[in-house]
């Protein structure tokens with residue numbers, strides 16, 4: 001059973017987004033859903049580069065499948081690059097939208113392979129509680145592993161993840177996805193050199209990441225936002241960015257500054 005406690009909107013770059021009545025927030029930056037995703041999850045953390053380097057395999061873990069936009073963007077790049085290695089896209093979603101809602105998204109207009117926009121209604125239409133493994137294009141080694149349920153209910157997955165897209169609602173309204181425990185769990189999913197990216201630049205969120213052992217850096221935010229956050233367990237992976245002082249954040253966290 002799916003819920004639609006969200007309403008469709010067009011963000012300022014013309015691409016679809018949703019407004020969640022449940023969380024009181026947009027799913028994306030209202031200035032541009034597709035533009036934000038391209039910046040925060042593909043350009044800044046180096047997913048585009050990683051795809052061009054043709055690794056043996058590439059694995060992404062996304063927190064919050066939402067509209068499915070990030071999966072579509074990855075699929076589009078994969079096909080455009082004529083790539084052949086296996087890609088695994090893990091994601092988790094407690095409140096999937098209905099097939100009907102997915103039919104209203106206009107992401108196809110922003111893709112090179114316009115027909116992929118039509119995949120989403122089929123994906124949402126077949127979801128069952130628990131882990132759904134879907135191979136949307138039979139002739140390509142791209143797998144969507146979508147857990148329909150709460151992040152807390154998700155068991156350990158092998159530590160094969162290269163990139164983590166942390167795309168929850170903000171820490172104020174979606175607290176459970178910004179805890180030290182959540183970031184420890186995400187660390188256990190990742191390879192040692194996994195890179196986590198998020199639009200969020202809040203000190204509270206960064207402190208929870210630092211407590212969980214992530215090394216942190218700041219990068220320019222999307223669409224006029226001053227900053228976003230990029231993190232890795234390996235300092236080397238984020239050496240090209242302006243570092244955040246994790247020790248100071250941990251001190252502030254331990255002093256109870258973040259509640």
Ligand SMILES: C[S@@+](CC[C@H](N)C(=O)[O-])C[C@H]1O[C@@H](n2cnc3c(N)ncnc32)[C@H](O)[C@@H]1O
Nearest residue numbers: 064065066067069093094095150151167168169
């Ligand atoms: C900011 S929206 C996701 C944006 C999404 N990546 C997209 O491109 O549309 C956050 C998503 O996380 C989901 N969510 C919130 N809390 C959750 C939880 N504890 N477990 C699983 N999903 C959750 C919401 O239902 C929502 O779809």
